Amino acid sequence: MAAPIVVQVVLDKPLVQGFDYLWDAEILGKLPEVGHIVEVPFGRIMAIGVVIKVSTHSEYEINKLKLIKRVAPLPPLDPALLRLMNFASQYYIHSLGETILPTIPQMWRKADDWEKIPKKLAAAEKKQNKKVIIGDGYxxxxxxxxxxxxxxxxxxxxxxxxxxxxxxxxxxxxxxxxxxxxxxxxxxxxxxxxxxxxxxxxxxxxxxxxxxxxxxxxxxxxxxxxxxxxxxxxxxxxxxxxxxxxxxxxxxxxxxxxxxxxxxxxxxxxxxxxxxxxxxxxxxxxxxxxxxxxxxxxxxxxxxxxxxxxxxxxxxxxxxxxxxxxxDQRAQGAGLPKVNLINTRDPQTQFSPGDMGASKQKPLVSKTLANAVTKNLAAKKQCLILINRRGYAPVLSCSACNWLSKCTQCSAYMVLHKAGALGKRSVLSCHHCGLVKSIPSHCPECGNADLKTLGHGTQKLEDAIEEMWPDARVLRVDTDSSRKSKGAEELFQEIHDGNVDIVVGTQMIAKGHDYQNIGLVAVLDADSRLYSADFRAAERLFAQLVQVAGRAGRAGTSGQEGGDIYIETQYPEAAVFQYLLRHDVDGFLAYTASERDEAKLPPFSYQALVHAEAKSLDKAIQFLSELKTRLKNQGLINKELKVYDPVPKAVMRVAGSERAQLVIESANRKLLQEALEIIDQQLRQSSQGRISKTSRIRWLIERDPINI
Ligand SMILES: [Zn+2]
Ligand SMILES: [Zn+2]
CATH class of the missing domain: 3.40.50.300 (P-loop containing nucleotide triphosphate hydrolases)
Known part of the structure; x- marks a missing residue:
């Protein structure tokens, strides 16, 4: 009798090991190769997995092994890809199966559909041949x-x-x-x-x-x-x-x-x-x-x-x-945009009560910006006004008892969205858990009917802009408007076609689009992104502002002046704005590098997080504290490996779970990796998957986090 063919298969499970199966070449019609996608029985269900080893023996009793049911009609995943997956699995502390399987499209993870696929492919091929290819931008x-x-x-x-x-x-x-x-x-x-x-x-x-x-x-x-x-x-x-x-x-x-x-x-x-x-x-x-x-x-x-x-x-x-x-040159010779910082603490930049006429409300933009917009419109150029908050207002409040529209499931406020954005009626929506509620007519705490919005988002800004420039055609572009009737592409087309005078929107308008006729770009909420607990905040803001500035005067003809960018800020002296003023990307990066070097923050050190999620914050913190104590007792924490105290996450409660994190830092990449592997091993021993057996804490290790 020929030797049995044993294959090891990994599944989309947080389990370190693979599972052995028997391969019957006669039934399956081919010999196994590493990288084959297969369907296998797992417990009482069928599962999709990937073959990672082919051999003739198993540590288990051969006659107890189950048979591979089907093989996907695909070439096996190539060895280079499997090397990449192996690396990703080790580096990011995730099982190999959990790393590979989610990258395979749904269509290939449903074995029952495998037989129908050739038909689908033929249909797609036909369609492709008919498609006329028109390209621009060559x-x-x-x-x-x-x-x-x-x-x-x-x-x-x-x-x-x-x-x-x-x-x-x-x-x-x-x-x-x-x-x-x-x-x-x-x-x-x-x-x-x-x-x-x-x-x-x-x-x-x-x-x-x-x-x-x-x-x-x-x-x-x-x-x-x-x-x-x-x-x-x-x-x-x-x-x-x-x-x-x-x-x-x-x-x-x-x-x-x-x-x-x-x-x-x-x-x-x-x-x-x-x-x-x-x-x-x-x-x-x-x-x-x-x-x-x-x-x-x-x-x-x-x-x-x-x-x-x-x-x-x-x-x-x-x-x-x-x-x-x-x-270092703009390809079509257009000049660089001029950066203007509007110091909002300077009364001269602001409207005074006398300027406002009948309107009692203070405008949402500064006087300096308003004048620039009027001038830009007169020159028949488009304006782009950015605020990185979608919705009408970030919070609803009661003027009598100071009630605020807090999400019941998260430690975040529910954002007011006016009719037409998320539904037919105005609603309160939580941007963290997605909870949507109707707007109370009275304060739920004291019954007062006078509820007011605090702050403003894209919708409120849109209303205010329409009021200030009644003759201008205003378009709002954010994820709400692009999910609605028109897709983002159509909204961008409106701008390209010149059907719009003022665009109000979030950062999403600024990314990579080549607009032809933008003369002015304004950023209203730069400060809110400048000071944050995250040490990368300034780097991110700088990149966004450079991108935004690039939209102004983008397609100018040779020698033409670039457009204007206006930034409203209380801190015009901040480094990020000063380097932007001079268009000095390298200067900003050199400055940031020296700051990080001094503080020994990435890229001068490497970081990882251990996340913990529980019903209560205390439990999550306790879980991480115990972990830290264990590491200390094992002598793992030393001069080269720093473990901070556990802290609640920036948005602590989401969808009813409370979340904390532990930052681990080292200038030595290898040392950090070894420590993480030990932590992973120890946590796994007392867990089912990634849920601790005793305290029901859901945990996760993250390498190179970008939000701390
Ligand atoms: Zn109230
Ligand atoms: Zn929520």
Missing amino acids: IGEDQLNPEQKKALKILMRDSSTENAFRAILLQGQTGSGKTAVFLNWLSTTLQDPSAQVLILVPEINLTPQLERRVKAYFPEKTMAVLHSGVSENKRGIAWYEAITGKAQIILGTRLAALTPIPNLRAVVVDEEHDSSYKQQEGTRYSARDLAIWRAHDQLIPILLSSATPSLETWMAAKSGRYEYVRL
Whole structure:
């Protein structure tokens, strides 16, 4: 009798080990390979797993092993991808199964549908052939400006040396034509019809534009688009085209970084500094960091592109660990926008009661800004006014007893949304747990009917702007308005078509869109993001403001003045604003680096969090305190490994659970990793999955957190 074939399979479970199954080649019609996606019986249910080992023996009794039921009609996940998954699993302290399985699209996780898939694929193929490809935004190599040409030449320099890892930072201000440079660079790689390239973008909203752009460069190539906004069906097909090598271009958001791309030759991470690359659920990976690891492992080049690089990447480029390519001119010759800081503490910038005429309400914008908007409108230019709070007002309050609209499930206020935003009627909504309530007609505490809003969000600002400039056409763009009747793309089109004079919105308008006629950009709530417990707040704000500034005067013709950016602030002297005033990205990064160095914060040290979630905060804190004490008693806490005291999270209560965290920090990456592995092991011993058996605490370890 032939030796039995035993395969080890990992499942989407927080279990460290895989499970042994028998493989019957006669029934399954093929021999097993590592990376095969299979359906297996698990307990009383069927589950999908991935084969990670093939052998002829098992530690268990062979005749008690269950049979593999089916194999997905797919090539196995390639060895390089499995190496990446193994690394991610170890580094981010998650089981291998938990790391791999969620990256496989739904369509391939339903074994009952496997047989129907060929039909779906054929239908998709037909549709694709019919699609007429119209592309715009093609800028060929000879159309590049001298600076872009120089950058491209540096990128191409080593393209003959195959099998070499290169990490390159392409730093250039908004409008300097970074995309044209990297697409021309990729075109050399893509000349080989078997080569595949991966392009990562931070946000779904940015993919349609880049998709059009890429199509314009490579009309004959198959492109797989992968992000959470794509239907499950389409995502399943795109993923299939990537794993089979049919798609030469894989474009997507962070989840695309873990796509099987067997013939991967080059990677681009656009807007590499963006925090959206960090996954905040499940395996909390950084897609950018994994892409760099992947390029390093596969000996291929990776290009990181940004106007405001992350401190980590910028320092790597400065020190020579990464290649450093700069674009310092705006591609179409438009001037830089002029930055104006409006000191809101200066009475001269503000409306005085005499200015307001019949209106008793103090306007939501400063007098200085209002005058600038009027002037800009007279010049037939569009205005962009940004406030990073959606909804009408952040809180509803009672003028008699000071009742506030607190969420019953979270330690957060419920935001007032006016009719039309989230439903037909006005509602109170919690942005943390999603709870929606109707607006009370009377104060629930004292019965007073006079309820007032405090503060303002995009909706209230929209109303105020309409009142101040009754002749202007005002459009609000935020996640509420883009979820409604029109998608974000259509709203952006309205702006492009010039059907709008003033756009009121959140940060989402400012990302990556090329508007033609914006003369003025204003930011109203910069201060609220300046001072925060998170040490990265200033870095993030600076990147956003540079991005926002880039929207002004973007498409000016050669020699034309850039637009104006206005920032309302009480602290015009803050470093972030002062460097912005001079458009000094490098100055700001150098300043931030010295601050972090002094405080020994990342990237001068490495951090991890242990999260704990319980019914009560006391229990969560106690759980973490006990953990800290244990670590201390074991001698793990020392000069090189610092463990802070447990603290409640910034938003402590969400959806009825109370949350605390423990920060662990070390300048020694290896030491931190070892400590985390020990913590993971110890916590697991007393847990079922990641829930402690005795205290029912849900815990999680997070590597390189970006929100502290
Ligand atoms: Zn009251
Ligand atoms: Zn809530």
